[in-house]
Structures are given as C-alpha cells and as structure tokens.
Amino acid sequence: MNSNFSEQPRATVLSSNPQTTLGQAQRRLMRDLRDLNLNKVEGICASPVDAHNIYLWNAIITGPPDSIFEDGTFQLTMKFNENYPNQPPEIRFVTKMLHPNIYTDGSLCLDILQNRWSASLDVSSVLISIRSLLIDPNPNSPANSAAAILYRDNRREYERQVRELIEESWREDLDTDNDDNSDDEEMKNKTRATTTTTTTNTTREQENAE
Amino acid sequence: MINSCKNKMRIRFKEFNGVAIWKWIANDDSCGICRMPFDASCSECRYPGNDCPVLHGECSHCYHEHCIKKWINSQQTNKLCPMCRQEWKSVP
Numbered sequence: 001m002n003s004n005f006s007e008q009p010r011a012t013v014l015s016s017n018p019q020t021t022l023g024q025a026q027r028r029l030m031r032d033l034r035d036l037n038l039n040k041v042e043g044i045c046a047s048p049v050d051a052h053n054i055y056l057w058n059a060i061i062t063g064p065p066d067s068i069f070e071d072g073t074f075q076l077t078m079k080f081n082e083n084y085p086n087q088p089p090e091i092r093f094v095t096k097m098l099h100p101n102i103y104t105d106g107s108l109c110l111d112i113l114q115n116r117w118s119a120s121l122d123v124s125s126v127l128i129s130i131r132s133l134l135i136d137p138n139p140n141s142p143a144n145s146a147a148a149i150l151y152r153d154n155r156r157e158y159e160r161q162v163r164e165l166i167e168e169s170w171r172e173d174l175d176t177d178n179d180d181n182s183d184d185e186e187m188k189n190k191t192r193a194t195t196t197t198t199t200t201n202t203t204r205e206q207e208n209a210e
Numbered sequence: 211m212i213n214s215c216k217n218k219m220r221i222r223f224k225e226f227n228g229v230a231i232w233k234w235i236a237n238d239d240s241c242g243i244c245r246m247p248f249d250a251s252c253s254e255c256r257y258p259g260n261d262c263p264v265l266h267g268e269c270s271h272c273y274h275e276h277c278i279k280k281w282i283n284s285q286q287t288n289k290l291c292p293m294c295r296q297e298w299k300s301v302p
Contacts, residue, residue: 024244024280027253031245085243086284119281120242120292 025084029054032123044127046078055080057089059127063166067135068159072166076106076130078123088117091130095169098162100137100148108133109143234264236272242293243277252276267291268299 022030029048036046046059057078063069074097079090091113093106101109112121112129142148150158234248241264244253251262252274265275271293273281282289282298291298 022253024253024277027246028244035245083284086281116295118290118292118295119277122245 023082025080025082026054028085029080029123035122036124039124041124041128043131044124046123046127049077055082057123059091059123061127061131061134064131064135068162069134069166072169074134074169076127078126085119085121088113088121089123089126091126096165098144098147098150098158098165099134100139100142100144100151101133102147103143107143109141232259236264236266237270238272241274241277242271243273243281246274248272248274266301268301269294269296 033047033054043062043064044059046057048054049056049058057080059076059078061074061076063072063074072095075094077092077094079092081087081089091108093102093108095106097106103109108130110129110133112118112126137148137151139148139152147158150161236248238248240247241252246253248264249258251258254276255262263275264272265278266272267278269291271291273292278292278298278300281292289298290296
C-alpha cells in the first residue's frame with residue numbers, strides 16, 4: 001500500500017480519496033519508510049510497530065564491524081509526534097546498553113536528538129548517527145557516568161563488560177525464541193522488532209502450510 | 211514545387227488546444243523537509259502551484275514555503291536552515 005500510494009501524484013490520490021486527511025507527520029513518516037525500503041542501509045532496519053500506528057516504530061541496529069559492538073544486535077523504539085519532522089522523535093534502546101552517552105533507561109544523549117535536531121533529518125539518518133555513536137562515544141557529555149569513567153580509565157574492562165552484555169542479550173533472544181515456539185499469542189504481544197508485520201505473517205502462513 | 215501549384219492546400223483551424231508545462235526553479239528535486247517533489251505541493255496542501263510556492267534561502271537551499279515557515283516558527287532561538295544550519299534568510 002505504501003509504495004503505490006507515494007508513487008502516484010498527490011493530487012490524484014487526494015481527489016480519488018477526498019476523505020483522506022493525512023497529516024504532514026504521517027506523510028513524512030510514510031516517505032521515510034519508503035526511503036528505508038528503497039535504499040537499504042547496512043546495519044540499520046526500522047518499521048512501524050503495526051499498520052494502525054505510524055507514530056511508533058521499532059528499529060534494529062547491528063554493531064559496526066571491527067568494533068566491540070560487532071556481534072550485537074540492538075533494539076530501539078522510536079516515538080514520533082504530529083510535529084515531526086519539526087520535532088525530533090523520542091528514541092530509546094530496548095536492549096541493555098553500556099555506553100557513555102546512553103542512560104541506564106535506554107534513552108540517549110545525542111545532540112541531533114535534542115538541540116541540534118533538524119527538519120531535514122529522517123529515520124535513516126538518525127539511526128546511522130546512533131550506530132556511529134556506538135563506536136565513537138563522546139565522554140564529555142556522559143549520560144552514564146559509570147560507563148564514561150570506565151571508558152576513559154579502564155578501556156579493557158569497559159570492552160569486557162560491553163561484550164558480556166551482548167552475550168547476555170543473545171541468551172535473552174534464545175529464551176524469547178523458545179517462548180515463541182510454545183505460545184503463538186505471546187509472540188504477538190512481544191515488543192521484539194520484526195522487519196515488518198507482514199513478513200512475519202507470511203512466514204507463519206508458510207510454516208502452517210508445510 | 212508546392213508554391214507553383216495553383217491549388218494550394220488550405221487548412222482551417224477549428225479548435226486549438228494549447229499545452230504548457232511548468233516547473234519550479236529550485237536547486238533540488240524535492241523539499242528537504244517534507245521530501246515531496248517541488249512540483250508537487252507540500253504535505254499540507256492539496257494542489258501544487260502558486261498556492262504552495264517554493265522559497266529560496268540565501269544559503270541556496272530551497273523548501274516549500276509552508277514547510278520552512280513551520281520549521282522556523284517551531285524554533286525558539288536560532289532560525290537555521292535545516293540543511294546547512296546557517297541562519298535562514300529567504301531571498302525575496
């Protein structure tokens with residue numbers, strides 16, 4: 001639906017659907033989604049949590065190669081409001097992180113998400129920035145002072161703890177996978193990011209068919 | 211040859227349909243804020259054209275007038291171009 005919709009000239013779409021009154025934020029988010037699907041960016045993936053609410057997205061960032069984050073997949077939620085893109089989204093890591101600029105509750109201290117936000121940024125550029133923040137922390141504005149001190153004074157221990165967290169997140173993923181197999185309903189309630197809801201449904205249908 | 215013919219072919223116009231195309235002059239295809247093409251309207255307008263004009267900044271960046279005004283009005287302190295973060299001044 002999204003791709004067809006945005007490829008048609010707007011006037012046509014609106015005149016055939018006079019009832020459609022999508023706000024600027026919704027339109028922009030649909031364009032962001034389309035851009036993400038058209039220009040795949042390595043290491044990031046994001047989509048709305050469900051088809052009825054385009055303001056809430058799940059995102060996944062994979063750790064940049066050749067870094068301590070390399071083997072991790074990190075899940076985030078992005079909350080937009082109707083003033084997007086004039087206001088930044090609220091972004092939070094769901095995966096437990098140890099990073100000088102990530103608060104223990106998962107929210108981020110990143111200038112472009114606060115006072116240096118710009119209306120020309122989009123979902124993909126924001127996620128690319130967050131991904132590069134992983135390997136390039138700014139110890140001068142710490143959000144997690146313990147992590148910042150560790151990063152500054154005992155890099156080896158910092159790296160060890162980061163790896164430990166990543167390994168822990170694998171175990172949690174395994175646990176969730178097992179739960180999913182035992183209970184389909186539970187899977188639906190989980191907030192685990194999936195690429196799109198439709199893909200999961202298709203895979204499930206295929207599994208059922210087999 | 212044709213000129214020397216006595217019976218020249220005559221054409222009589224019964225109807226004439228002029229067709230014109232228009233395009234905004236901008237340094238980009240689409241607005242950096244709403245991402246809609248300049249030749250379409252901003253995401254708040256129904257129809258492209260004079261009602262949804264394109265504004266040029268002194269920094270050379272262009273936006274739909276509605277989009278850039280909304281962005282500038284939403285900024286409390288600095289009124290900056292979303293692309294280059296220079297102070298936004300529109301070219302009249």
